[in-house]
Amino acid sequence: MRSDKNFQRRRRITAIDVAKAAGTSQSAVSRAFTANSSLSKDLRERIITAARELGYRPNAIARSLTTRRSRIIAVVMSYLNNQFYPDVLEKLLDRFQKADYQILLFTSERSGLSDPLFEQIMRYQVDAAVLASTALSSRLAGECRAAGVPVVTLNRTIDDPDISSVTGDNQRGGYEIGRFLSAAGHKNLGFIAGIKQSSTNRDRELGFRQALREAGMPNPQYALGNYSFDETVKAARHMLSQHIRPDGIFCANDHMAIACMDVARYEFGLNIPKDLSIIGFDDVGAARWKAYDLTSYSQPIEMMVDNTFETVMALIEQPEQPARHLVVPGKLVVRSSARLPLS
Amino acid sequence: MRSDKNFQRRRRITAIDVAKAAGTSQSAVSRAFTANSSLSKDLRERIITAARELGYRPNAIARSLTTRRSRIIAVVMSYLNNQFYPDVLEKLLDRFQKADYQILLFTSERSGLSDPLFEQIMRYQVDAAVLASTALSSRLAGECRAAGVPVVTLNRTIDDPDISSVTGDNQRGGYEIGRFLSAAGHKNLGFIAGIKQSSTNRDRELGFRQALREAGMPNPQYALGNYSFDETVKAARHMLSQHIRPDGIFCANDHMAIACMDVARYEFGLNIPKDLSIIGFDDVGAARWKAYDLTSYSQPIEMMVDNTFETVMALIEQPEQPARHLVVPGKLVVRSSARLPLS
Numbered sequence: 001m002r003s004d005k006n007f008q009r010r011r012r013i014t015a016i017d018v019a020k021a022a023g024t025s026q027s028a029v030s031r032a033f034t035a036n037s038s039l040s041k042d043l044r045e046r047i048i049t050a051a052r053e054l055g056y057r058p059n060a061i062a063r064s065l066t067t068r069r070s071r072i073i074a075v076v077m078s079y080l081n082n083q084f085y086p087d088v089l090e091k092l093l094d095r096f097q098k099a100d101y102q103i104l105l106f107t108s109e110r111s112g113l114s115d116p117l118f119e120q121i122m123r124y125q126v127d128a129a130v131l132a133s134t135a136l137s138s139r140l141a142g143e144c145r146a147a148g149v150p151v152v153t154l155n156r157t158i159d160d161p162d163i164s165s166v167t168g169d170n171q172r173g174g175y176e177i178g179r180f181l182s183a184a185g186h187k188n189l190g191f192i193a194g195i196k197q198s199s200t201n202r203d204r205e206l207g208f209r210q211a212l213r214e215a216g217m218p219n220p221q222y223a224l225g226n227y228s229f230d231e232t233v234k235a236a237r238h239m240l241s242q243h244i245r246p247d248g249i250f251c252a253n254d255h256m257a258i259a260c261m262d263v264a265r266y267e268f269g270l271n272i273p274k275d276l277s278i279i280g281f282d283d284v285g286a287a288r289w290k291a292y293d294l295t296s297y298s299q300p301i302e303m304m305v306d307n308t309f310e311t312v313m314a315l316i317e318q319p320e321q322p323a324r325h326l327v328v329p330g331k332l333v334v335r336s337s338a339r340l341p342l343s
Numbered sequence: 344m345r346s347d348k349n350f351q352r353r354r355r356i357t358a359i360d361v362a363k364a365a366g367t368s369q370s371a372v373s374r375a376f377t378a379n380s381s382l383s384k385d386l387r388e389r390i391i392t393a394a395r396e397l398g399y400r401p402n403a404i405a406r407s408l409t410t411r412r413s414r415i416i417a418v419v420m421s422y423l424n425n426q427f428y429p430d431v432l433e434k435l436l437d438r439f440q441k442a443d444y445q446i447l448l449f450t451s452e453r454s455g456l457s458d459p460l461f462e463q464i465m466r467y468q469v470d471a472a473v474l475a476s477t478a479l480s481s482r483l484a485g486e487c488r489a490a491g492v493p494v495v496t497l498n499r500t501i502d503d504p505d506i507s508s509v510t511g512d513n514q515r516g517g518y519e520i521g522r523f524l525s526a527a528g529h530k531n532l533g534f535i536a537g538i539k540q541s542s543t544n545r546d547r548e549l550g551f552r553q554a555l556r557e558a559g560m561p562n563p564q565y566a567l568g569n570y571s572f573d574e575t576v577k578a579a580r581h582m583l584s585q586h587i588r589p590d591g592i593f594c595a596n597d598h599m600a601i602a603c604m605d606v607a608r609y610e611f612g613l614n615i616p617k618d619l620s621i622i623g624f625d626d627v628g629a630a631r632w633k634a635y636d637l638t639s640y641s642q643p644i645e646m647m648v649d650n651t652f653e654t655v656m657a658l659i660e661q662p663e664q665p666a667r668h669l670v671v672p673g674k675l676v677v678r679s680s681a682r683l684p685l686s
Binding site for chain 2: 072080081083085086087089090093094097102103104105106107120124229258261262265266285286289290291292
């Protein structure tokens with residue numbers, strides 16, 4: 001043991017110390033800190049008292065070797081600059097912490113990991129993995145599942161129907177946005193897409209196009225924003241410079257809609273919604289900021305996180321149960337960035 | 344072993360399996376996967392080959408029991424709705440992941456943890472803790488340090504000089520903002536404060552008041568926003584309803600400055616910066632959004648994260664070394680939300 005006046009490193013109290021103090025065995029100490037284990041009431045109390053006096057803390061990591069439960073959930077998330085994800089993360093943390101699980105956080109695309117993400121996740125013997133917003137979802141989900149780690153994708157579905165997912169109602173949302181814009185008498189609509197191969201973008205676009213077809217409108221003008229602010233700035237510039245300028249644009253998320261509004265107002269001098277309607281998706285906090293006051297289709301984060309939590313718990317208990325695919329309904333939140341339907 | 348057509352749970356390959364296949368002992372396998380351990384080159388290669396063929400992965404958790412290094416860093420962070428923190432988190436993740444450390448993420452205030460945060464952190468035998476933006480910093484930092492866990496506070500200092508810290512140059516920033524506003528000929532300045540007892544708020548306010556004194560200006564009008572959007576909306580309403588309305592307001596961070604701009608423009612019909620100058624602090628992404636185009640004092644996140652990483656690594660290597668208190672210089676980023684100094 002080292003000790004100096006600036007620093008003291010306490011020796012960690014072990015189960016052996018507690019066993020000695022309580023006059024019992026190490027295995028009894030271990031059982032005293034395990035729910036539903038057999039131990040006389042007297043002995044348990046003697047152990048707990050000794051543990052408290054010594055400042056003993058059961059070591060979650062040592063325990064995970066015997067229980068094969070680490071009580072760690074891996075969460076993989078990119079795009080933290082899109083406010084939707086920090087909000088999701090905050091609620092996930094809250095929900096899992098309350099159930100005495102901890103979150104080991106990983107980013108993917110931009111991380112430059114020396115090992116593949118899968119290897120990193122496996123090393124920590126996580127009880128389950130939640131994959132949100134990562135382009136690696138498909139491969140990673142398959143690898144985790146094959147290794148016996150339950151997986152839930154959040155705000156994404158992947159091709160494998162055996163991987164559970166929780167999403168907002170993307171297709172319905174895109175559809176309602178299309179109906180809202182066509183009912184307001186817009187003539188030329190545009191769509192600024194997120195990442196093309198993401199399920200969120202695909203489903204939102206699908207619903208949007210369906211509504212336009214039903215209303216007898218032509219296909220929307222199309223540009224790719226890739227869920228990136230800077231790329232959306234370029235996409236909006238391109239779209240608004242066309243000979244026939246759209247009078248309404250659906251951006252596949254709010255983060256892109258905000259970029260699009262800035263370009264329309266400050267580079268093209270357009271009045272929103274008089275000259276141009278803009279609608280987003282997610283209903284993030286910034287959609288409520290008065291400078292944007294963005295009409296958007298909501299993704300109820302709390303309910304999505306609750307469903308994710310429950311699915312993860314169910315899969316930890318019974319890994320072989322059939323996958324769940326939960327779609328959480330949202331609603332169109334009408335603010336002032338888009339013209340209202342003609343009545 | 345269970346197996347059905349929908350689900351296969353692979354048995355985890357252990358060091359014992361690898362030892363058998365390589366015709367050696369479990370301890371040799373363990374040494375083969377530990378840097379700088381003694382083992383003949385031949386035997387090491389035989390073990391690595393066997394491990395690769397079996398798909399063996401060294402278990403980070405089991406190893407942490409012998410090495411007493413978990414390669415896990417606890418990060419405690421609240422306020423993820425203020426964009427500064429997700430940006431910090433993204434860079435922290437990136438930096439630590441590249442060095443083969445993982446981040447166990449905790450929130451504090453709003454989490455309703457069953458056990459105190461300290462107990463939760465200790466259970467996972469983390470190698471170090473980074474505390475950012477939490478009101479619990481002081482007590483938690485002391486507890487961790489007393490238990491031998493190195494601690495660095497990020498974007499906060501606490502009273503204990505033995506706890507290392509990394510911050511932006513808060514006092515200098517507040518001072519430059521005060522000079523900028525007084526040089527532009529403002530007559531009545533206001534200050535909307537963040538959390539009163541936070542070091543960031545205290546230092547920003549200190550610098551601001553000093554600049555006003557030096558310029559012979561009266562003390563600023565004062566309201567409390569507590570780093571909360573909604574509370575700042577109320578604070579701004581109050582301040583802008585006063586008989587003598589301020590013509591310039593310094594908000595202790597950008598998140599509050601945005602709330603303040605919305606109230607000024609959309610509830611009081613004020614032109615920014617003609618009727619009212621507003622300056623924030625942090626230079627978050629939204630400060631660059633054209634609808635706000637916010638003048639702000641920057642906190643260089645990349646450099647703050649680099650310094651935090653290096654301090655954490657140094658403390659893990661040599662826990663008893665003296666604490667470091669690093670202040671990362673920022674700069675005033677002039678945009679259009681505040682009037683320019685008269686030349």
